Amino acid sequence: MLNAAFKDTAEITAYGKDRLLNYGVDDVYYKRWFGNGSIFTVMGVFEQLMEASKGAMLMRCDDIDGLCAANPNYYAGHHRQSAPAETVICDYFYTSKKPLSTICFEGTIVDVGPKHYAGIDMLHRYLHVPTMSMDGYVGEYAETLEEVVDYAQNNATYAVRNTDNYLYYLADVYSASVIPGGCLGKL
Numbered sequence: 001m002l003n004a005a006f007k008d009t010a011e012i013t014a015y016g017k018d019r020l021l022n023y024g025v026d027d028v029y030y031k032r033w034f035g036n037g038s039i040f041t042v043m044g045v046f047e048q049l050m051e052a053s054k055g056a057m058l059m060r061c062d063d064i065d066g067l068c069a070a071n072p073n074y075y076a077g078h079h080r081q082s083a084p085a086e087t088v089i090c091d092y093f094y095t096s097k098k099p100l101s102t103i104c105f106e107g108t109i110v111d112v113g114p115k116h117y118a119g120i121d122m123l124h125r126y127l128h129v130p131t132m133s134m135d136g137y138v139g140e141y142a143e144t145l146e147e148v149v150d151y152a153q154n155n156a157t158y159a160v161r162n163t164d165n166y167l168y169y170l171a172d173v174y175s176a177s178v179i180p181g182g183c184l185g186k187l
Contacts, residue, residue, distance in 0.1 A: 004099060005119050005121075008100040008120075013049050032169075042160050060086055064088065071090075072092060078090070099119070103171065104183035123163075141158055
């Protein structure tokens with residue numbers, strides 16, 4: 001399942017990057033999630049996610065800190081503060097995350113959230129690791145859908161630095177490749 005999630009991560013990130021190259025800042029999807037934010041920042045983040053070495057990262061499945069067991073139906077994984085290059089993948093990841101091939105078939109993105117999909121959730125996990133987030137340049141500054149939309153509309157400087165803006169953008173544009181108009185749902 002992790003290998004399939006990594007494959008989905010590579011696919012959706014490449015798709016998002018291609019969408020940027022083909023449609024630019026005037027794209028309705030870009031404006032929805034990044035407002036008038038710098039396309040150069042967004043392209044750089046996608047390039048980092050796709051091309052940066054992941055050799056120093058470690059995805060653990062051993063619940064070394066006991067947080068998976070303490071949060072069995074909530075934690076799909078967690079970043080280890082004591083070991084910044086490590087992320088723990090919990091059992092809940094395997095039972096709750098779905099392959100990208102099911103996008104639009106289990107509800108709208110607004111209803112299920114982009115992290116519902118293993119490949120998108122994996123990007124979220126990558127961005128907790130300092131070497132992937134450019135030492136916190138990209139981070140979880142806003143997580144609720146309302147905050148993410150507000151960033152795009154009123155604080156594009158942070159929209160292009162916020163993890164969840166990327167996750168929603170990728171889910172939104174990818175869903176449009178599956179179903180005409182996508183399956184975002186009502187904002």
